[in-house]
Amino acid sequence: MWRDNETYETLHKGPVSGDARRPGLEAGFDALARVAPKGFSAGLHIRFASPMIYMRTYDEAWTKIYDENAYALRDPLVFWGLGGKGSTRWSAIRLPDPFNILGQAREHGLIYGAVVSYGPITSRTIVGIARDDREFTDEEIADTVKIVQDLHIAAAPPTELTRAQKEALRLLADGDRHTAAAAKLGISESAFKARLQSVRVRLGARTTAQALKKAREYQLL
Template identity: 35%
Template sequence: MAFREVKALSAADLFEESLEAISAIGSEGYFVMVNHSRKGPEFIQSSYPQEWQTEYDENSYHLKDPAFLWSLAKNGSRRWSEIKLPDPSGVMKKARRFGLIYGAIFSKGFLTKKSVFSVARDDRELTDDEISFLAGWFERYVTACNRKQAFSIKELDVLQCLANDMTVDEAADNLNISASAAKARLKTARDRYGVKTNSWLVASALRSNQID
C-alpha cells in the first residue's frame, strides 16, 4: 500500500486529509486524544465500536489497559503485542470480542500533557511501513494542534467574555456588537486553528495568557 506525504495543514484539514488512510490501516477503528491534562483533553475522538467504548468507559479500563498505561509512561510507538505490561483485568482479551485483535499505539508529550493515538485491526499485525506512516501523521497532527497563532484583539474580546461564563449572545451585548459579528470572530479563529469548538479557543487563549 502506498502512502503519500501530507503537506503542512491545519489540524482539522490534516485529520480529514488522512482519515481514509488511517481507516484503511486501522480497519477496526482508531482513537486519538490530544493534550490531555488534569483539565481533560483538548480533543478526543474514537471510531472504535460504540459497545466497546461504553464498556471501556463504564469500567474505567483506562486505569487497567496495558497499552494505554504504556502510552502514559512512554513516548513513541508500539504494537500492542510488543507491550509486556501485565493485564490482570484482561482488557486486551476483552477488546478482542469487538474485533480489536491487532493494533498499535502512539504517544507524545508528558504525563501532565499527553497525546495518544491508537488503531486496531482484526486480521494481522501492522507492518513497519504502516507504523512509520501513522507515527509521522501523529507527529504532524499534534504539532498542528499546538501551532501558536495569535488571536486578534477583537477575537480576544469575545473569548474573554466566554471565559467569564457568558454566552455568545451575552458577549455580543457586553461588547455592543451584533451576535452575528461575535460569531464571525469566533468562526475566523476556529478556522485559523482548524478546530470546531469555542471551548478549545478559550482554553488556548487562557494557556497562552492572552486572556484571564
C-alpha cells in the same frame, strides 16, 4: 468537509469530540482508517487527562463496554502512551492489565494492534490501531507514526490570546451583551465586534459561542 460532528461520527462509525473537522484532521483520520481495518482510537493533545480532540472507530459493543467501565483510566495502552513517546505493538507491552482490557478487546476483534505516543507530556497525542488477522508490519507502524505526527501538528491549539481578546470573551462569558461590554471597555460596539472577529479567526471558530467554548477548552481564559 463534514457538515457537523454528527455527520462525521455517522460516517466513521464512532464517537468524536472536539473540533475534529479542522483542516488536516479529516485526511489524517481517513489515513488511520485505511491502515487499521478493525478501527482506531485517537486522543489528540491530551491535557489534564482529557484530549482536546477525540476520534474512535472501534467495534461499537467494545466501545460501550470500555466507556461503561471507565477503562480509559485503567488501560495499559494509555499508561504506555503517557509514560513515554514512540511506538510499539500491543503484544510487546508488559504493563499490568488487571482488568484484562486487552483480552476483552480481542473478543471483539481487536486482536493485533499498535500504539503511537507523540508530543510533550503536557499535550500528548496517543493513537491506537487494530486489526484481526496479523501483527502490523514495521512499515505500517512507521506510516502510522507519520500520520500521528501530522495529526498532532494539525490539531495544535493556539497558545495565547491578546489581552484585548481575553477581555472581550470574559465579558461575554459573564453575560454582557455587545453594547454593555463595549461600554465597559470604553470602546465602540463596532470595535468590540472587531475584537470578537479577531478571536474567531485566531481560534478557527465559526461563531463567537464556539470561540468562547474553544478558549475554555484550550485554557486560554
